[in-house]
Amino acid sequence: MPFTAKSGKFNASINTLTIGTGDKAITLGGENVLPFYTFDAPIENAPKVGIEITDGGMENEPECIQKCYEGCTTVVDMAKAAAAMEGVEFLSLRLEGGDPNGLNKSTEELVQIVKDVAAAVDLPLVVCGCKNVEKDAELLSKAAEALDGRNALLLAAKEENYKTVGAAAGLAYKQVVGAESSVDINLAKQLNVLLSQLGVNGQSIAMNIGTASAGYGFEYVISTMDRIKAAALSQNDATLQMPIITPVASEVWGVKEAVASEADMPEWGPAEERGIDMEIETAAADLVSGSNAVILRHPASVVTISKLIKELV
């Protein structure tokens, strides 16, 4: 009997979600197969790669990142530089200066930065908060207002502040709402349900289900993404069909393998190479596990991951 390959495509599919406007807008999701299973059915929208900049000042960045933005004096300069880099499809602005335990910049000051960056680049925008839930509630709501019409992604609404962020970003200004949970399929689903019950359209939600740096309990990330995709596709679970976006950079550039200097760890080899390797490994692992977009920091990682995606899709 001849072998007939059975297609593994599903009747359900991941939501199609557009971020940004005009020519540069990107579209995530839409596939009805497992990640990169192009042999089962074509993958309409390849995973996207974005680059992350922060308002937190260059001095806190690893040396190799500082190097990439040499000559930039403002966040806007950095945004322009980043937008011009090869392979960058969207720009992620992390407002870490808002952290009340850090620089504690005012919301007004930060929103002004958002406005300036938005005016300077036409790439799709992702705005990340400072990880303090109260501050983020205010900050992301105001950012949503400031970016009216840009169809930006606000990353992210969490269980603690979904009402404020969801209402501003999803209901009032029709932006894309990021839903952030911590590597648990049930928590991810619960937040999607909460946002939907608030009135946010499920079609304009992107999930950040959380990630770890490769080697830091990454098996939980794999299993969670795997099961989310399985529930979305094989069980047609509409509360889990949102595309996944994963901020890889903020995890990777905090682990010792990426940041320890060569002087401290001579046996580990050049620091820059290590950092890039960690970022590429983590991003690749996130993508094959089910991420529809990754946010990276080093331009070299962006180039490599873009190439990887191009080869596979």
Next chain:
Amino acid sequence: MQAWIPGICSGVFDLQNKKQVGKDKEFMFKVTFQLEGGESIEAFAAEGENLLEVARKTNVAIDAPCSGNAACGKCRVKLIKGEIDSKKTSHISDEEYEQGWRLACVSKVDADVEIMVPDIASAYKSRMKVADLDSAKEIEIFEKTKADIEAAGIEFKNDLEVVRVTMEVPSLDDTMPDNERLTWAVEAACGMEHVKIPFAVLKTMAETLRKYNFDVQCVIRKGGDKAEVLDICGPEEQVKLCGLAIDIGTTSVAALLIDMKKGKILAKASTGNGQIRFGADVINRIIESLKPDGKEKLQDAIVSETINPLIKQMCRSAKISPQKIYRMCVAGNTTMNHLLVGADADPVRMEPYIPTFYETTSIHAHDLGINIFPHARVIMAPNIGSYVGGDITAGTLASCIWNRPEMSLFIDLGTNGELVFGNEEFMMSCACSAGPAFEGGDISCGMRATDGAIEACTIDKDTMIPTLSVIGDEGQKAVGLCGSGIIDMISELFRCGIIDPKGKFIREGDRVRHDKYGMGSYVIVFKEDAASVKDVEINEVDIDNFMRAKGAIFSAIRVMLNSLDFTVDMIDDVYVAGGIGSGINMQNAVNIGMFPDISRDRFHYIGNSSLSGAYALLLSNEAEAKVHDVAHNMTYLELSNEPTYMDEFVASCFLPHTDAGLFPSLTFK
């Protein structure tokens, strides 16, 4: 407020110089608890910390049945030295206040202070309750258990009997010793081949036989062709054959005094478990039992301080001598059983969790120091695992799920939730840690189902005004919520859209408040209308605690059923037991996702099934044999070995559940 860990602070803060802590203005104060007639315990508290809370953290037992709502007036303590910021309540007279008496629950630490704490055992004694047996409802549950078990073909007959024995009076020509004379006579009277006379009887029989001129009645225990003479009484005496059934819970102990001939309940009583001062849960008790003389102290707390006073009180009310109790049955969890007999319970706590015994048949009252007929046999409902004990085997027996073809789920809602699933062919059991929420613990306005407890409620969706049903006499004002009230409250808050599926407040109104940290709460009763000095309110932390408890139960159900390849819709009947109260509204319990979504008329509340099981074991030898059978047929599933349990638990901590498809009949959002 952060939990304060004893031992750490003393090293960090200078106790002599006002104990400044980290941020300015916050001080730690030394609180010395002087236990009445015992040791003194030192603790440290932050400024403004509630004294009752400090006592709890320090494991100092202060009796607080209303859980610190200033409603019951039981948490009295006496100031010895220093000052404490304490509100005056109606429970303490001016004179008493002058003497230093304060209610711990309304006292806030604001200086170093030394406090005398009354003996908890005496506090518990004052709370001992001999139930009113006029209430038909009380008796009905036991009658029904008996009828159900009888219907299953178990005869309600026990091995105790009274026989009249007449012997020849000894003479110089008839020199047979007393014990042989009695043995022969009993053998002849009841057709038994072997009659045994225990030492306790032997010691005193000469006097008794001569007093009645060798014409006596004997209380005997029959077993096969053997009989044992338990007691010798006069020929005309109305011999009372009594029995004692006890449910030993971690928190409370309930008992029945039974007429063994008629099966009639003579008295029912309940009290707190005296071991409570050694810790609220089984783990803390086990740890306490490891200290020098610990086993003896814990055994003493349950036997001399709890069970013996209960017996005394019941016997007094039924006008019966405790010496007439010839058979006793105990149903308790594995740890309680171990601590009762004074066995080492530590292996129960440590992996691989092996107890000293699952079953034992060789214990007599005098071995344990229980003040009944010394040679009375103590029957213990068998344990089947370290965390599924005799209370569950007895409860399973009472529920009769072992005799039905239908797939039944038996749920005992206590500090530990225990589940048994199966039918006449198989049974599986597991235990999950639900915490004290079902009994009102860990809930700021929680309390046990006693006077002043809100046992049911509804909320008007538009006005958010609740309608309450409060336990107690007409006009009783509300104090707090008991388990069934919390279920109703959360279900109604959710139905009215006041809380979201995570239990967080999403509506605003004059009954919804937010504290400075943003935590929401709902005022159930404003203080003007409450029997308390403050508003009765439920907050997000309470709701969260309860959601975890209900999540633990539902996820345990799911995991156990999954392990058998069953789904929840295959359950035919659900039997609910435990102290949550007969007021439990099954519809609301399903609404919040605590119980599976099956037809509401298939839910049955069976009360304290551990006690009704013990009652059955006491009265029937066949039931006693059956409970061992039931125990042997039960498989024990260790949930901590199930990798999917945590996942199911997180999925269950949502209203009603993350997978709404499991609750197809629920339509409201």
